Amino acid sequence: MAIPMQATPVATPTGAAQPIEPAAGSALTPPGAFDAVPMGFFTDTTVCIGCKACEVACKNWNGLPADVVALSGNSYDNTLHLNGENWRHVQFIEQFSDDRADGRWLMMSDVCKHCVHAGCLEVCPTGAIIRTEYDTVVIQADVCNGCRDCIAACPFGVIEINPVSKTAMKCTLCYDRLQSGLQPACSAACPTASIRFGTIQELQEAATARVEQLNAQARDAGRPEDAYLYGADDSLLGGLNSFYLLVDRPEVYHLPATAKLPSQDLPAASALGVGGAIGLAALGAVSFRKRRMDSFAEAARDGRGEEGGRGEDRGEEAMGEER
Template structure:
C-alpha cells in the first residue's frame, strides 16, 4: 500500500506504529440481519452508553433513528412496498420471488436459533432441539438458515410468504475511515488512531469543541447534551486489545456483524457477493470496501441489497478535509501577495 495523502494506505503504520498488528474491522452482511437489535443492547451494556429514550419515532420499528452520542450502533428498519421496486402491482413477481433462502448458518447460529425456538415455542425453520441438529449431522458443519429477512418475518411458518413488501435491515456503525477527517480537525488530540487502524475518542481529553461533528462525511460523531463531549463507536478497543471480539459482533445471532482482519473480511465479502449474484440477487453490492474511494476505504464496510441512499448512507463519501492542503497553500500565497502589496505601497509613499 502506498502512503499518498488520500490514496490507499495502512493507517496504523502511517500513524507511527512501526510494528502494527493487522488492521481489524467489521463486515456487516445486511442480507442476514433480522433487526433483533442485540448489537445495540450489547454495545450499550459493555460501553455503559446511556439510554436514549427508547421512543418509537413513527418510522417502522426504529426506536433510535440514527447514530448518536448515545447510540453507537443503530439498526435501521426500511420497509419497501413492491410498488417502490420495479414493475406494476399485477402480473409481476414479488420483490423476493426467486431469491434464495439465504446463506448457510454456522453451528453457532444454528444452536442459537434452535434454542430460541425451544424457549419461545416458535419454529424458526430449524430443528427445535440441539440434539436433533447433532443427530442430523449439521452441528459442526453447515445447515440452512432461517431465510433472508426481507422475504418474510422471522419465525413465520406460513406457506404463503409476504410478497407485497420487503424489509431491509442494517446495523450501522462508525466506519473507522482510512482517511479520517475527524482526526484532522481535532485540536486536542482526543481522537487518535489505534494500532489496529481504528479511530477512538478519548473522553477525558475531549473539550467539546464539536469540530469533528461536521467533519465526519457519514454523520457518525455526535456530542452528548449533558457534557458536550463527542462520543462514537470505539470498535471495542478495550476488548480487541485483549483478544476478544467486539460486543456487538459477539451478540449478533445471525453473524450479520463479522469482525476480523480487514483483508480477510474483504475477501470473504467478495465471495458472499459473488454467491448472491450467482443465486439471482443482482442487487447485492459492497459499500465502503474500495480503497480508491473518497475516504480510502472504511474499516467497517457493508453488503447492501439496494442503493446506499436507501439505507441513509452517502453514495460517494469524501473526506471533508481533502482540500485543506491546497486551501492553506492558497491562503499563504494570498498573504504573501498582500504583504508584498503593503511593502510596495509603503516604499512608494516614501519616495
C-alpha cells in the first residue's frame, strides 16, 4: 500500500510557488477534492534524469503488475512503450555522433495526453471511456468489454489491454487521488519537477515562462533556440492536458507532429459508401430495364410477343411447381 502524498506546490522557473490546495468540495467534487477545473501535467523533458521514479510510483499506486524483466537493448529503456500495465514510460533517446565524441541524451516521461478532443473517448462503443470533472479522460474498467477500438483510435499509442483485467487501460491522471485532494503519484514522486501537476492555466503559464528561460539561455550561449511546447495550445486535438516541453522534433520523442480525430474522415467515407450503394442500385435498375427491353425486343423479333409473354408465365409456373 502506497503512502498518500500530500498536494505539493508547482515550482515555476522563476521560483514562485503556485500552491495547489484541495477545495472544500462542490456539487461536482467530494469534500477534500480539487476544484472541478481542467487539470493535467506539464512535462519539462529538459530536466528529466531518467530515474523512472514516475513509472514505479504509478505502478505502486495503481496496483499494476510488474513487467517480466528483460533487457531490450534499447538504451536504458526496458519498458519500450506505454501499455495496459505501464501507464508511465520513460524514454531514453541517445543522439550521438558516430565516434560518440559529441552528443546528448534526451529523456522524457511519456503518459496519456488526456486530449481535449479524445479519439479513444469518441470511438468507445460502450461508454466505458468518460471525461471527468477535471477534463481528464478515464477508462472505467468495469464497463470496458475489450473491443480494442480505442487502441487503434489513439494517435499516441497510449492504450493497450491489461492482461490481468483483460480490459483497455491507461493513465487515469490518478482520478482517485484528485478526488481526495492528492496530486498524481508520478508527479509527486518526480525528484526534478520534470513532471508538474496543476491546473492547465497554471501549467501553461509555467511552461511558457520555462520556454522563454531556456531559449534566453541558448541565445546568450550562441546555441539554437530549440525549446518549444508540444500540445500546449489547441492546435493538436484541441489541446493536450498532458503537454511537453521538447527540444527536438516531435518524432524524435515518438510523438506525431500532427494527429487527427478518428471521426474526422467519417462523413467523407460515409458519403462515398452511400454514393457507391446508390450508384450500384441504379446500375442494377438499369440492368433490369435492359433485360426487360431485350426480352420484349426478342419476342417482337420472333413475332410472338403474346406467346413470349405467356412463355414467361409458363416459366414462372414451372418454377412454382419446382418449389
